[in-house]
Amino acid sequence: MPVRAARRSTPAEAVAAIPDGVRCFVNATSGTPFGLLDELAAQAHRFRSLELVAGYLLRAPAPFALAEPDGPFRITTTQASGATRSLARAGVLRIVPAKYSDYAWLFSPPSPLACDVALVQVSAPGPEGRVSLGATVGAAVEVVRTASLVIGQVNPQMPYTFGEGELPLDAFDHLVEIDEPLAELPSATADEVTRRVAEHAAALVPDGATIQFGIGALPEAILGLLAERRGLRVHSGMIAGSCAELVARGAIEGDLVAAEVIGDRALLDWVHRNPRVRLVRASVSHGIAGLAAVEGLVGINSTVEVALDGSANSEIVNGEVISGPGGAPDYAFGAAHGILALPSTAAGGTVSRIVRRLEPPARTTIPGYLVDRVVTEHGVAALRGLPLRERAEVLAAIAAPAFRDALLAD
Incomplete structure (x- = not known):
């Protein structure tokens, strides 16, 4: 320096x-x-x-x-x-x-x-x-x-x-x-559909896993259901508000390693001089060499839509840019197991978020060959190792029932 x-x-x-x-x-x-x-x-x-x-x-x-x-x-x-x-x-x-x-x-x-x-x-x-x-x-x-x-x-x-x-x-x-309030991200309230998605996703996280999680109401809801797990560790892009509760409940052991802390004032106060929290450079938190050394890493992320080949768009909604790739591609590549979660529909149930293909201007944030498991409120689609036709079938099975036939129509 x-x-x-x-x-x-x-x-x-x-x-x-x-x-x-x-x-x-x-x-x-x-x-x-x-x-x-x-x-x-x-x-x-x-x-x-x-x-x-x-x-x-x-x-x-x-x-x-x-x-x-x-x-x-x-x-x-x-x-x-x-x-x-x-x-x-x-x-x-x-x-x-x-x-x-x-x-x-x-x-x-x-x-x-x-x-x-x-x-x-x-x-x-x-x-x-x-x-x-x-x-x-x-x-x-x-x-x-x-x-x-x-x-x-x-x-x-x-x-x-x-x-x-x-x-x-x-x-x-x-x-x-300069003494001024920090920018904060208040905890989001999960609706009923989000809670059902979170229940399916949380069931995939075993005791002893090292967890990574993204930003938003859905990953936060999944974390909130892990309080009864034991031996969890954290190696993530961020530390979220639920982490404090998981530590207090005995679910997380060891240090929490991340690049950022994103949450409300209570979380910012919790990490202050907390010896359990260690923040690191991007190359350590997200670099492939570092991720390869993390045993039992489970990535937990949300997305906007998933195509029948497994590819996911996490950046564009209705033609508007809402986010960027962030750490999701890194953990899709580096994690032993990946969970990509989303509600099956948008716009009050009128739009399927499981789609035949990603249509421009949608972007491929995560290519299909890196996607492990996709979760909606209707269940889990395990994609790794499946041929394309079978991928389409298991993904259609977790779409909203009203859209399943159209997704698989020739």
């Missing part, structure tokens, strides 16, 4: 150090430094073309309001979200599809998306004299090492997490103290 000045600066002083025409990495989820970005918007008059690059954002920062075709800011994301939807609709969002393991190199030289400036949020210094990247470590560590200018927003509301996100003060050019 390069030794830098560690200058204590005001927001205006730190942002004034950012030159025009560069690319800035903005840390995602609860690591987004909104105070710094407010100041960046306030200094918009200085910029003609400043690119902001981010992953999954939980809420839109101030510069997004100035993102116009001829405006001062260009916005690029590797994983669209609700926070970027208005930009996508306005045609001013650049999307770079990337799986999470790519984050280990994507934002650093010699990548075409290498970032000159890193804007991150960190905890207050701990007794060790270091700060922590807190809730969002996976993509940020390497960018902090390689960017020409690194600005850290020091926020006492950011939890201090142990692991690879612990950094010395001299890893930063500027440290700016």
Whole structure:
């Protein structure tokens, strides 16, 4: 890690150090430094073309309001979200599809998306004299090492997490103290269909499994049904709110290893200086070498739709980009067993989410040959090792009954 000045600066002083025409990495989820970005918007008059690059954002920062075709800011994301939807609709969002393991190199030289400036949020210094990247470590560590200018927003509301996100003060050019609420993701309430899907999926997770899980109400509902398991371990892209309960109930043993913490304030408080929680770089959490060493890894993810060959679209709904590949392709490839869960229908039961094929603009987030088991409220389709015709038959069997015949019609 390069030794830098560690200058204590005001927001205006730190942002004034950012030159025009560069690319800035903005840390995602609860690591987004909104105070710094407010100041960046306030200094918009200085910029003609400043690119902001981010992953999954939980809420839109101030510069997004100035993102116009001829405006001062260009916005690029590797994983669209609700926070970027208005930009996508306005045609001013650049999307770079990337799986999470790519984050280990994507934002650093010699990548075409290498970032000159890193804007991150960190905890207050701990007794060790270091700060922590807190809730969002996976993509940020390497960018902090390689960017020409690194600005850290020091926020006492950011939890201090142990692991690879612990950094010395001299890893930063500027440290700016801003006390503000973090972006949070409240727990979603599962409806009856989601609970039925979760029951089928949870039954596939044995005692002693190492679990990975994605974001959203469905993976969270599945986790909530694992409280009676024993010997579970966590190696995941994220730590979710249900993890705290599973630890308290004795279901999870050992450390919880992940790249990010995504949840509400209660979860952020739970991970603060929690010795059971270890956050790591993307190459460790999602890299194939690391996943290959994890015994009994079960990936638990949700998706938008699944075609009869098993291929899954997790990015497009009604022609609109709602997400990106994220970590799902990494765990589909690296996990010993994979669970891909979804309700069988959408739009009040009028649209089947088991489809004959993925039709453009739908994207193949996970190719069919990597999909192990697909789960709906109607049951489980085990695909691994099946010929294409039999795959189609078992997938049609877990579609809503009203659509089964049409799915298999020649």
